[in-house]
Amino acid sequence: MESNDNSEFDLLVVSLRRHLQRRQRAGLGLLPKAEQRTAEPTINGANELLRDREVELFAEPAQGSGAATLEELRAAIGDCRLCKLCSGRTNLVFGVGNPRARLMFVGEGPGRDEDRQGEPFVGRAGQLLTDIITKGMGLKREDVYIANVVKCRPPDNRNPEPDEVATCEPFLKKQIDLIRPEIIVGLGKFAVQTLLQSKVPISKLRGNWHRYLGIKLMPTFHPAYLLRNPADKKLVWEDIKKVIKELQGENA
Numbered sequence: 573m574e575s576n577d578n579s580e581f582d583l584l585v586v587s588l589r590r591h592l593q594r595r596q597r598a599g600l601g602l603l604p605k606a607e608q609r610t611a612e613p614t615i616n617g618a619n620e621l622l623r624d625r626e627v628e629l630f631a632e633p634a635q636g637s638g639a640a641t642l643e644e645l646r647a648a649i650g651d652c653r654l655c656k657l658c659s660g661r662t663n664l665v666f667g668v669g670n671p672r673a674r675l676m677f678v679g680e681g682p683g684r685d686e687d688r689q690g691e692p693f694v695g696r697a698g699q700l701l702t703d704i705i706t707k708g709m710g711l712k713r714e715d716v717y718i719a720n721v722v723k724c725r726p727p728d729n730r731n732p733e734p735d736e737v738a739t740c741e742p743f744l745k746k747q748i749d750l751i752r753p754e755i756i757v758g759l760g761k762f763a764v765q766t767l768l769q770s771k772v773p774i775s776k777l778r779g780n781w782h783r784y785l786g787i788k789l790m791p792t793f794h795p796a797y798l799l800r801n802p803a804d805k806k807l808v809w810e811d812i813k814k815v816i817k818e819l820q821g822e823n824a
């Protein structure tokens with residue numbers, strides 16, 4: 573019994589030490605110098621045992637979770653270095669638009685143009701999204717809110733990796749919580765499958781209403797996909813017409 577208690581205590585010590593080191597790497601707080609000099613105790617099997625447990629032992633509120641406005645959330649995210657995508661970014665792409673938007677668009681992550689300009693959906697694909705909003709829906713880009721699942725550009729435009737999504741998605745959830753849009757349009761396979769925790773192809777998910785955080789979600793194709801497959805624009809237009817009807821209350 574006593575040996576179990578000691579083992580629990582050792583695990584606690586290792587877990588706390590790692591937690592403090594992670595905070596330091598993330599720029600969240602400094603370790604006392606004496607702590608940095610102390611060697612990490614070696615405990616057989618500690619790595620395996622700690623893999624899941626330290627998360628629950630020292631889980632802390634996500635960065636920015638206490639923000640009351642988008643500005644506060646952006647300030648809390650700051651020069652975020654919580655995941656490895658920070659190393660390749662030029663700008664962190666937070667999101668843009670009306671903080672009280674009824675309609676929100678969520679894409680995958682910043683591309684090259686977005687990374688350079690610090691704004692989501694600005695290149696050719698961004699122009700197509702702007703056309704959908706303005707010419708298709710009769711709205712202004714400033715009427716809606718546009719964000720991505722991850723805020724920093726993945727290298728060579730690869731898909732964000734699971735650990736990157738897991739680290740960054742709380743920021744998106746907080747944005748949605750602050751904006752409380754009536755409808756979210758999920759843009760493209762990656763964003764939609766991430767939001768819905770689904771492996772179903774986007775071609776099957778699109779055009780049907782789903783829910784994310786209790787909010788109506790309409791999946792559709794990503795504008796970049798439409799640039800390569802312009803024949804599918806008519807499918808996106810069908811999806812967008814459903815969104816327009818919903819915003820107008822015609823489906824109530």
Ligand code: SF4
Nearest residue numbers: 652655658723724740
């Ligand atoms: S992708 Fe998100 S979690 Fe990763 S560094 Fe950028 S803001 Fe932080």
